[in-house]
Amino acid sequence: MTVLALTHARFQITELFRIPIAVFGSAFWPAASMLAFVVPFVRHEPAYATYATASMITFAVMNTNLFQYGVGVAEDRAQAWDPYVRTLPAGTAPRFAGRILAGLLMMAISLAPVVLIAALFTEAAVTPLGFLAAVLTCVAVSIPFILMGLSIGYALPQKAALVVAQVLFLPLAFGGGLLTPPGAAPGFVEDLAPYLPTGGAVRLMWAAVGDFPFDTASILALAAWTALFAALAIWSYRRDEGRRFG
Amino acid sequence: MIHARAEGVTRRFGATIALDHVDLEVRRGEMVGLLGPNGAGKSTLVGLLTGGRRPTSGRVELCGGDPRDPASRRTLGVTPQETGLPASLRVGEVVDFVRAHFPDPLPRDELLDRFGLSDLVRRQTGGLSGGQRRRLAVALAFAGRPEIVFLDEPTTGLDVEARRALWESIRDFHAGGGTVVLTSHYLEEIEALASRVVVLAQGRVLADDSVAAVRGLVGIRRISLTSAVPLTDFDFDGLVSVERAGDRVHLLTPDADRMVRTLVSHDVPFRDLEVRPTSLEEAFLALTGKESS
Numbered sequence: 181m182t183v184l185a186l187t188h189a190r191f192q193i194t195e196l197f198r199i200p201i202a203v204f205g206s207a208f209w210p211a212a213s214m215l216a217f218v219v220p221f222v223r224h225e226p227a228y229a230t231y232a233t234a235s236m237i238t239f240a241v242m243n244t245n246l247f248q249y250g251v252g253v254a255e256d257r258a259q260a261w262d263p264y265v266r267t268l269p270a271g272t273a274p275r276f277a278g279r280i281l282a283g284l285l286m287m288a289i290s291l292a293p294v295v296l297i298a299a300l301f302t303e304a305a306v307t308p309l310g311f312l313a314a315v316l317t318c319v320a321v322s323i324p325f326i327l328m329g330l331s332i333g334y335a336l337p338q339k340a341a342l343v344v345a346q347v348l349f350l351p352l353a354f355g356g357g358l359l360t361p362p363g364a365a366p367g368f369v370e371d372l373a374p375y376l377p378t379g380g381a382v383r384l385m386w387a388a389v390g391d392f393p394f395d396t397a398s399i400l401a402l403a404a405w406t407a408l409f410a411a412l413a414i415w416s417y418r419r420d421e422g423r424r425f426g
Numbered sequence: 427m428i429h430a431r432a433e434g435v436t437r438r439f440g441a442t443i444a445l446d447h448v449d450l451e452v453r454r455g456e457m458v459g460l461l462g463p464n465g466a467g468k469s470t471l472v473g474l475l476t477g478g479r480r481p482t483s484g485r486v487e488l489c490g491g492d493p494r495d496p497a498s499r500r501t502l503g504v505t506p507q508e509t510g511l512p513a514s515l516r517v518g519e520v521v522d523f524v525r526a527h528f529p530d531p532l533p534r535d536e537l538l539d540r541f542g543l544s545d546l547v548r549r550q551t552g553g554l555s556g557g558q559r560r561r562l563a564v565a566l567a568f569a570g571r572p573e574i575v576f577l578d579e580p581t582t583g584l585d586v587e588a589r590r591a592l593w594e595s596i597r598d599f600h601a602g603g604g605t606v607v608l609t610s611h612y613l614e615e616i617e618a619l620a621s622r623v624v625v626l627a628q629g630r631v632l633a634d635d636s637v638a639a640v641r642g643l644v645g646i647r648r649i650s651l652t653s654a655v656p657l658t659d660f661d662f663d664g665l666v667s668v669e670r671a672g673d674r675v676h677l678l679t680p681d682a683d684r685m686v687r688t689l690v691s692h693d694v695p696f697r698d699l700e701v702r703p704t705s706l707e708e709a710f711l712a713l714t715g716k717e718s719s
Contacts, residue, residue, distance in 0.1 A: 184527065191523045259510055261511065263510075264506030267504040269499040270496055
């Protein structure tokens, strides 16, 4: 099973890297936002720069996964190759796992420039242990967004998936407090944010890189979102039969 | 022993009925052709039997289990649609990906060699010709040492030599005890390999018989002629349908020889006689049209 997951991952990664512009594209956007919104404003304030970088990473994690899976999976389902892969003797697990491994790699590629920019052009600072904690947290908080993307990708046709991903990502980013420093969002956002998947994720990231306190209720809410999206993703994968007329 | 089975299977897509109470049994070691025009329900039926889709009602079975259970598909081989091969991947990569799903796959080189793909191993599938893609699609069905294969028009569009070689591979597989289900909308492709033909039209099984019997059913000829006499006055035996287009009359019949003899013996005046085979689509249209009227 694990070997098969790696096979699926390698297949998808190979496919992605044969079109290098797609890889470049997903790395470009988070890097550009760093340069446009973080570097000019908070580069000389270590604490703010660090928090802002963590927020930008969370934003990129949500954004890449929502689009990569939501739109990518919906696109794949429209291809004639998909019904064939379903005839191979593999269940849900290796395909899911393979997709997630490939997604993590793509995510790492799109996040690397953000971290580099933060290190080179801002005074953001993090201890080696903090950095390790941030990497692990980043992987962990990507899971709900991956599952959210998969739910969208398997449940909806291509065009609808694109619209839903586009409609969701801005409210999730703003409502979760990703676009404002910790504690500086409008009141209703401060109240709501800890319980949104984005808010829960960014709070964990802030705690990993700084002195931000752990919020148990927010962590539990994030775990609940993860379980919900996992159930939705598996449900929509199972009921999906690819195109209507193969 | 039954290798694949459909029992009273109905499959709807919204308001469309793709399959309407279909029964089919494929025995182990059998070579069956599934014949039907486009939209007859062939690919839907294959999709149900290979685990891609669920029936709306009725029951499907593969290797004694539910086709949607991956364990039932361990000895199954299917041809992908050749247009769906991942264009940016190389032939060798696609073959390895498929092989990785099976416990004891054929060695890569042996598989490529058997289907004449050895020279193409480094080529991206998007750069293959139609015939090469077709051969790769068929090769993928055999990658996992299957016991039952579903082949979709395996030899359509191949040149004579490639077609012969492919027929040989399929016959070898069958001679070794393998079960083969061929789908096609060409009787010629099926009759080269299979002796039993199941004819699907409008989601129903129209016939399940020998190639010879099915040829009699769908091997309809079109006799075209110009005549001053209204031919509807005559009672022709074996006439499936009559069409009139301007001053030309088209008679559809399974036995053109007899029809021409009848015309002559009745002293029907005619000129510009033409006899042509009909396409399967035309034959089905005539057959099902006749049935419903």
